[in-house]
Amino acid sequence: MKNLKLLLLTFCCFITFGFQDSQVKSESEPTAEEIGQLLSEAENSIDMMEFDKARNELTKSLELAKRINHERYIALSSSILARMYQVRHEFDKGITELQRAIQIQRDINDQVGLNYSYILYGKILNSKNEYQRSLKYFDLAEQYYQKEKNKEQLGIIALNKAIVYRNLPDKKDQAKSLLNNAEVYLKNSENKYELSRLYYYMARANLTQNEMELAKENAYKSLEISEEKGFMGMKMYTYGLLSQIEEAQNDLAAALELLKKANEIQETIFSLNKEALASATYEKFGMESLKSTVDELTLQNAEQERTLKVNKLTTILSVALITILSLLTLSLYKNNNLRARANELLQKKNSELTLAKENAEKASMAKAQFLSTITHELRTPLYAVTGLTHLLLEESPTESQKEHLNSLKFSGEYLLSLINNILDLNKLEANKVEIVKSSFNLHKRISDVLVALKNSADEKNTKLHFEFDESIPKKLIGDPLKISQILINLIGNSIKFTENGDIWISVKKASQEDKELKLLFDIRDNGEGISKEKQKAIFENFTQGSTQINRKFGGTGLGLSIVKNLLTLLNSEINLESDLGKGSRFSFELDFEVPEAELKSAAVANATPETVEAISNEVMAGKHILVVEDNKINQMITKKILEKNKVVCDVADNGSVAVEKVEKKQFDLILMDIHMPGISGIEATIQIRKFNQDIPIIALTAVTLDDNLDEFYLNGFNDIIPKPYKTEEFFNKINRHLIASETAV
The missing domain is CATH 3.30.565.10 (Histidine kinase-like ATPase, C-terminal domain)
Known part of the structure; x- marks a missing residue:
């Protein structure tokens, strides 16, 4: 966390001096340095479990970042707010904030902020017992920091992966090894919070293995750092752990004293975050209680005066009142009988409505599932129609043949438009569409x-x-x-x-x-x-x-x-x-x-549109591309389209064959189908990424991707082309990744 604070302050200085000559800010306009300082203070407040203070600092930093449209700090505010929710065990709220942050960080290519969010996402998923997903996010961050040679962050990742491995029966030995690696990376680190966590978890591992002296030594190392820096939460947890160690050594008196200290810190944390609220509540209800008492006394006095005046009429009215009450009792009895019957009818109708609602929900789910399935089944043969039409149109057909082919092309595009429109309408009706600004x-x-x-x-x-x-x-x-x-x-x-x-x-x-x-x-x-x-x-x-x-x-x-x-x-x-x-x-x-x-430049006209330079298909000439596809027709179509642009093509019928070919041959790019017999395209990509991190892999698939983009990128894909595709989009994405791959080399 401390290195993130240093990065924040460095970035602030860059912003302040880099734009000093080109922009003149008013005294009231916030600076990036001020926002970065607020975010650093919010992190310190979270470390010390001062959540009310942290929330105020985050709210203010987010407001200032939005005022100057600073997307990096808008995203980072959400990431740090997610960290507060993680510490407070409000995991679902934390995930919501992280998803918002990750979307912005990807859009603006903020690699530092994105990998900070990945580590935090992994922590939350571990707390939710989703261990495999947690490890995937840690692996993503680890790949980045290995390239950057950032030892401190690699130590933090090793610590968090060790915490996950402690929960997996077949990984407990690796957990100890990772803790040792983390100690090597973090021993001289300025990040005292993560260092205190490291010694705490080392002590827990020692306790599990009955290494009492080592457990006590590491626990006191963690406690010393926490007391020096004021990490309230770590102090509370460490005192609790020391109590367990003393109890395991049969020193019950010492265990009780340490447990009392842990409870005292817990009460302090509660008081620290609830004192202001409690004070405001007391003042509010205290004043209302006083006002209520005065009003009550006034009413009592008025009631006594009125009682004295009407006391003489009480006897006369009592007889009349008894008569009226008797009549009312009889009337209420009849009304109760009628109400009971009405309630029975209402309960019956309510049961019928509940059943109808459940049936409607089942029908809606069946409709959504049907649309998802039929979309894939329609897109696969439609890919053959559009692909073969494209190939035939490029082979100099006669005029009559060209007319027929254009009609076939129109019909294919019309059918694809129909499929897309039905899916769009289904998503809108299901409220699955969100505004992304x-x-x-x-x-x-x-x-x-x-x-x-x-x-x-x-x-x-x-x-x-x-x-x-x-x-x-x-x-x-x-x-x-x-x-x-x-x-x-x-x-x-x-x-x-x-x-x-x-x-x-x-x-x-x-x-x-x-x-x-x-x-x-x-x-x-x-x-x-x-x-x-x-x-x-x-x-x-x-x-x-x-x-x-x-x-x-x-x-x-x-x-x-x-x-x-x-x-x-x-x-x-x-x-x-x-x-x-x-x-x-x-x-x-x-x-x-x-x-x-x-x-500041509102008067500047916007008549001239920006131009996007088209990428020439000459980039593909001589490149080796592997097409992974189980459908023979789709294999042939994709291969011929590529070979017309002088590409050297190789084909794999399934994921296992693709992995073997990539191990033995050098390819410039892979087009990977998703649904195949044996291992799927996602599983094949995961295996390839174990020995080859650089080759571009593009998913060429007919599945609906709207809600699952993250899963593709997390598992190693560089891009996605939905089938059936437009030829221009197909070539553009392939060319872009080939150029990027050459530039990286």
Whole structure:
């Protein structure tokens, strides 16, 4: 932990001096150094179990980091908050914070912060008895720190792996060896907290092996460090361990004294974190109690005065009251009988509703499972259709053959679009879609969408016109993936129903207050249009303007339903204006956040989009690629597509053959299928990574990846290409990893 604090302060100094000449900050604006200092203090507070103080420091650091949009410290605040939850045994909360931190750290390539999070993730998983997953995260961090030759962090990892091995019957001997390695790495370390943990666990190991003198010696080493640095938690645990050692040596008096000290520290920790709350509670209830007492006395006095005045009427009213009570008793008896019958009916109805709810939930789960299974079964043969079509189109077909092949290509793409739309809609209805915000260039994002849709527009002889407000900042913070999905569906819908016409896409600034920016998106066409009576239903699932339109243009009617659901998720709604035969206009507004740097150059226009330099397929020439695939047709297709670009291909029918070939031959890249007979693609990759850490391995698979990306990366894959793929994406990813591999060498 201490080396992390040093890294934080070093990074702060870099930020402070690196940008001193290019930016002039106001006195009220926080600096990276201030945030780093707050995070270091929060770690110290956690070490001393001052959780209230740590929470205040973390809250303040997160607020300051967000104010200057410092993503590294935003993520690190979540990581350190997760550490506090881990110390307090609130493991699920800790995992939630770590997942948030890891996502940001991967996006910004913060290797130091990412591996800090990996170690902490491993600790939490160990506490949850998920030992194998815990070791995977420790191994990820260990690979990084071995490259960096960071002995202190390697010592911390060795200590934590030893703690895991103590819980595995076949690993106990390795646990002792790892503790010895950790001592070599950490003996002269400035990280006193981890050093105190090391001696504590060494003492526990000694106690288990009945090495009492060594156990006592290591326990007192841990206690000495903890008392010097004020590590309250470690002091409490060490006194408890010393009590066990004395009890094992039959010195019960000494054991009792040490146990009392452990309990006293426990009470101190509790008081330290609850004193302020208890004080506030006492003051609140003390004042309310005093107020309540005064009000009660006042009411009593008023009641006594009133009683004296009406005392004479009591006798007369008593007789009347008894009569009324008798009548009420009879009425209540009848009402109770009626209520009992009503309750029986309600319980019966409730049981029926509960059963109906359970059946509905089972049906929903069956639907989700069916979609997951059928997706894989559909994608696998569809890969053969699209792959063979691509190969045949490149072999100079005749005009009539080319027409048939283009029809086949269209049908394959249509079927893939249908599958993807159904899956997207299923995820939206199951509330499995989350908003992921990041900084991006909106103009470039829309331009990329238009480039992707240009071929479809050209086939319809339809022109696309794009107007972008030049006052919109170049960089914005929002969810670029969902914005692309909305625009692809809306513009694609306009292209579908517009032939020999025009489509206008415009983005204008609606309003802006400081960092908060609202933009108006408008998509207008002069196509078929939608009748008034159909405009409300057009956003429902599987709905189109009319039966005639469905027959003429095809489609499933899911695109606009997905748009409506996505906009609802983004706190917006779609507006539609349309006249049958004249065209349609779709518009919506979205909120964005402007980064701090863009506010200072708000007047700079954003008319020129960024360009992305395409990677030439010449990179693949002469490269040796291993294709691991059990399906013979898919083997042949992938091999031919690669060999057309002068790639030297080798094929493996299953994971075991792939491992053997990689051990014997030198390959530049591996394309690995996931579901195969024998060992799976994931298991084969794990085995390859044991002897080859550098070769790029790309998962070429038909499985649904949305919820399992982490598992692929954790097990050694460099990237993923879902089948059936677009040829451009296929080549782009392969070329990128080949170039990266050459650069690393």
